[in-house]
Amino acid sequence: MGRKRKHSEAEAAAPVKDDSAPERPKRTLLGWKDKKEDVEEAKEAAASVSVPGFRNKEKVLVTCSRRISFRYRHLMLNIVSLLPHCKKDSKVEAKSSKGATLNELVELKGSSSCLFFECRKHKDLYMWMVKSPSGPSVKFLVNAVHTMEELKLTGNHLKGSRPLLTFSSNFDKDVHWKLLKEMLTQVFGIPKEHRKSKPYHDHVFAFSIVDDHIWFRNYQISVPHNEADKVARGGLDKMTLVEVGPRFCLNPIKIFGGSFGGPTLYENPFYVSPNQIRALEKRNKAGKFAKKIKAKTRRKMHELSNPLEPDEFADMWKDDE
Amino acid sequence: MSFEDDDFVEDDEMNMIDEDEAASDSEAESLSDSDEEITEKLAEPTKTAVYNRDGLLDKLQDISWPEDIDWTHKLTVEIEQGQQAAVDVNDDLAREMAFYTQALVGTRQAFEKLQEMGLPFLRPGDYYAEMVKSDTHMEKVKSKLLYEKRQMEEAEERRKARDNKKMAKEVQSQKMKERAKQKKDEIESVKKWRKQRQQSGFSEKGAGELDLEFGNGKSFQRGGGGGKKRPGVSPGDRSGGKGKTASRMNNKKREFRDSKFGHGGRKGLSKQNTAETTNDFKGGFRGGKAGGNKRQKR
Numbered sequence: 001m002g003r004k005r006k007h008s009e010a011e012a013a014a015p016v017k018d019d020s021a022p023e024r025p026k027r028t029l030l031g032w033k034d035k036k037e038d039v040e041e042a043k044e045a046a047a048s049v050s051v052p053g054f055r056n057k058e059k060v061l062v063t064c065s066r067r068i069s070f071r072y073r074h075l076m077l078n079i080v081s082l083l084p085h086c087k088k089d090s091k092v093e094a095k096s097s098k099g100a101t102l103n104e105l106v107e108l109k110g111s112s113s114c115l116f117f118e119c120r121k122h123k124d125l126y127m128w129m130v131k132s133p134s135g136p137s138v139k140f141l142v143n144a145v146h147t148m149e150e151l152k153l154t155g156n157h158l159k160g161s162r163p164l165l166t167f168s169s170n171f172d173k174d175v176h177w178k179l180l181k182e183m184l185t186q187v188f189g190i191p192k193e194h195r196k197s198k199p200y201h202d203h204v205f206a207f208s209i210v211d212d213h214i215w216f217r218n219y220q221i222s223v224p225h226n227e228a229d230k231v232a233r234g235g236l237d238k239m240t241l242v243e244v245g246p247r248f249c250l251n252p253i254k255i256f257g258g259s260f261g262g263p264t265l266y267e268n269p270f271y272v273s274p275n276q277i278r279a280l281e282k283r284n285k286a287g288k289f290a291k292k293i294k295a296k297t298r299r300k301m302h303e304l305s306n307p308l309e310p311d312e313f314a315d316m317w318k319d320d321e
Numbered sequence: 322m323s324f325e326d327d328d329f330v331e332d333d334e335m336n337m338i339d340e341d342e343a344a345s346d347s348e349a350e351s352l353s354d355s356d357e358e359i360t361e362k363l364a365e366p367t368k369t370a371v372y373n374r375d376g377l378l379d380k381l382q383d384i385s386w387p388e389d390i391d392w393t394h395k396l397t398v399e400i401e402q403g404q405q406a407a408v409d410v411n412d413d414l415a416r417e418m419a420f421y422t423q424a425l426v427g428t429r430q431a432f433e434k435l436q437e438m439g440l441p442f443l444r445p446g447d448y449y450a451e452m453v454k455s456d457t458h459m460e461k462v463k464s465k466l467l468y469e470k471r472q473m474e475e476a477e478e479r480r481k482a483r484d485n486k487k488m489a490k491e492v493q494s495q496k497m498k499e500r501a502k503q504k505k506d507e508i509e510s511v512k513k514w515r516k517q518r519q520q521s522g523f524s525e526k527g528a529g530e531l532d533l534e535f536g537n538g539k540s541f542q543r544g545g546g547g548g549k550k551r552p553g554v555s556p557g558d559r560s561g562g563k564g565k566t567a568s569r570m571n572n573k574k575r576e577f578r579d580s581k582f583g584h585g586g587r588k589g590l591s592k593q594n595t596a597e598t599t600n601d602f603k604g605g606f607r608g609g610k611a612g613g614n615k616r617q618k619r
Contacts (some may be wrong), residue, residue, distance in 0.1 A: 054390050081453050136380040148454060151465045158444065159453040165397045166427030172399065175377045182385050185397055192394050200444040201396070201435070206424040208402075211410040217420045221428055229441040236429055241421060244453070257376060265377050269370035 056191035060086035061111040063102075066094055068119040074147040075125075076117050078246045081148075082218070083188065084160040084196035087111060099261045106132045106259070113187050114259075117142075124274045127250065129183055130259045136179060137259050140250040141274070143213070148245040155220030155242035157203040162190045163218070164201055168208040176255060176266045177209065184214075203244060212270055214250040219243055392434065398427040 060083055064076050068091070080088045087109060092102065106114045113135070116128040125145070130137035146153065165188065171181040184207060190197050206217040219241035225231050255266035386394070400423045409415060435442040452459075582588075 054387055054394070056386075056394055131384050135384050136377075149458070151462050154462050154466065156452050156454045156459060159451045161444075162396060164428060164431045165395070166424055166431075167397060167399050168423055169399055169401045175374050175381070176372075179377050179381045182381060185395055186384070186386075189394075189396060198450055199441065200448070201431070201442045202444050204424050204428050204431075206420050206427070208420055208423055210416065210419070213410075215416075215420060217424065219421070219424050223432075223443065225443045227443070227445075229439060229443070230436060231432060231443065236432060239425065239428065239432075241424055241428070255377065257380060263373075263376070264371045265373045265380065267370040267372070 056189075056194075058085055058113065058186055058189075058191055059109075059111040060187055061089055061106055061109050061114045062086045062117075063089040063092055063105070063114070064117040065119055066091045067122060068117060068125075069122050071145055071147065072117060072119050072125045072142075074149060075142075075145050075246055075248065078148045079115065081159060082163075083190065085191055085194050086115070092116075102130075102260050103132070106130070113183075115187065116260075121275075126253075128260065129187060131183060131186070132259050135259055136183070136265065137256045137262070138180065138183065139253045139256075140214075141253055141271070142248050142250060144247065144249040146245055146247040150245060153243050153245035153247075155203075155244035157220045157244055158198045158200065160190070160194075160196050161198040161200055161202055162192070163188070164204040164221075165189055166204060166206050170209045171207070176252070179255065180214065180252065181207075204241070212251070212268070214252070216246075216248050216250065217243065218245060218247075393438070393440070396431065398431050400427050 062076060062080055062083075064073065068076075076088075080086055089105065089109065092105070102114070102116060112132055114128070114130040114132060116130065118126045118128065120126065125142040127140045127142050128137060129140065165185060167181055167184075171177045188205060201221070203218060203220050206215075206219065208215050208217075220243075221239065221241060223231055223239040224235045251271060252266075252268050253271050254264055254268070257263040257265050402419075402423070432442065
């Protein structure tokens with residue numbers, strides 16, 4: 001482990017270890033659990049072959065609805081720049097934002113998933129994360145959006161480098177979080193040998209669940225190092241993260257069994273739509289005026305029913321004129 | 322949560338709205354209206370929310386990748402959260418710290434794994450490629466940071482200058498007081514000495530009894546207690562000190578002009594006759610006058 005090993009040498013190492021293997025029959029892939037070397041070799045062979053045919057062929061289609069506001073459009077563009085395996089498409093008409101048309105679009109572009117940003121009333125942003133063709137789809141309400149262009153977010157990283165994904169442990173607490181975690185991994189994780197991906201890992205995504213919302217953060221990793229595959233001694237302790245952005249917070253509304261529709265598998269019991277919140281606030285404010293009128297009439301009635309006793313000094317200055 | 326039927330779903334949202342009104346009227350006061358527009362949480366979750374666990378599990382099986390693929394495909398790290406309940410959503414700093422530590426811990430674990438695998442994962446210093454934020458943008462970021470730093474420094478400096486001024490003022494007032502006191506003391510002592518002399522009848526031996534402190538004799542000299550700065554100049558010399566001979570020459574001319582026209586020079590009478598010049602043909606004293614007036618007017 002102390003030796004420097006470049007990426008190409010990892011594959012060269014596998015045939016080196018193979019020298020011991022030919023004596024054994026083809027049992028390596030099934031793995032002898034007690035022989036650690038064989039298991040490792042199997043993994044290395046797997047790495048170079050990428051497990052009997054597994055290739056991450058994820059392609060994400062990113063679109064938005066018309067009448068999207070500038071902040072959300074920038075958020076979408078930021079996400080497009082973060083994911084090299086995505087394809088940005090033109091805006092879709094409002095009427096066609098349900099079901100069939102979008103499914104067709106996804107099929108047409110040959111993507112395996114879709115991120116659709118829908119902006120309602122120029123105020124609320126809903127994000128659909130959909131796995132095509134028959135996969136589950138999730139509708140989120142997006143809050144707390146800060147784009148990469150904000151000057152307070154000072155970090156920077158390679159465009160297209162594969163991120164490390166960190167999830168907080170409460171993603172494993174419940175089934176719907178597990179499903180969401182899997183979908184997030186597949187959508188936000190860049191495929192391994194994607195042609196637009198860059199080699200090093202210099203940024204990290206952080207997904208956490210706080211207050212039943214999923215918070216997303218993107219940090220640049222800066223650690224002192226001299227070689228590409230080894231951190232300098234004690235460097236891990238000097239590692240700092242600088243925020244790159246964007247930042248947003250997702251509130252899951254519903255999970256559907258099909259793409260862009262289908263049977264509802266999960267509904268968030270705590271979700272209150274922003275329209276309702278606004279209606280509530282208005283109602284509170286409306287209540288104020290009605291209350292005032294009521295209070296006035298009440299006062300009048302009270303005065304009528306309890307007349308004041310005549311004041312002795314009321315006529316004091318009447319005679320003076 | 323109970324097992325709900327799938328086709329129950331359609332009117333669910335409408336039901337939810339009605340129930341919400343009832344439930345959330347009482348919650349109106351507890352609207353958490355923070356800057357981040359976090360939606361309100363209901364106290365009791367609506368009972369009719371769908372939660373189809375088996376369906377979710379099925380879908381999860383459908384979409385998930387095979388179990389035995391290499392970790393480098395996924396690159397996921399799960400972080401245990403110690404005191405998860407302690408993170409208050411509305412406390413911005415604590416929340417961001419929690420996210421930061423989560424990412425930090427995750428990165429450390431991931432780096433250790435990557436280092437074991439021996440794959441290159443750190444960007445070398447000479448690897449230049451397109452970054453996700455353009456160079457112009459980073460310039461703006463840098464200038465903003467520098468600006469902030471400069472503001473802070475200037476504020477610091479201003480505060481220090483103000484404090485220093487205060488200090489200096491105090492010190493100065495102290496010194497002034499001291500000097501005044503000293504002056505008074507000295508005058509007093511002279512008076513005393515005079516009185517003493519008077520009383521003792523102006524005896525001749527009084528000169529030796531002068532045991533007053535004059536402060537090294539400096540305080541009575543011109544130029545104050547600071548000492549003579551220009552020893553070549555005798556006290557009472559108003560000429561401004563050592564000058565060159567050339568300027569002394571000019572002084573003579575100066576003196577002549579001053580006496581003729583008063584200090585400040587002649588005004589506009591260059592072509593008019595005075596009493597002396599009426600009878601002077603061909604100019605008269607040209608040596609100092611000719612051209613000199615014009616020069617001095619400037």
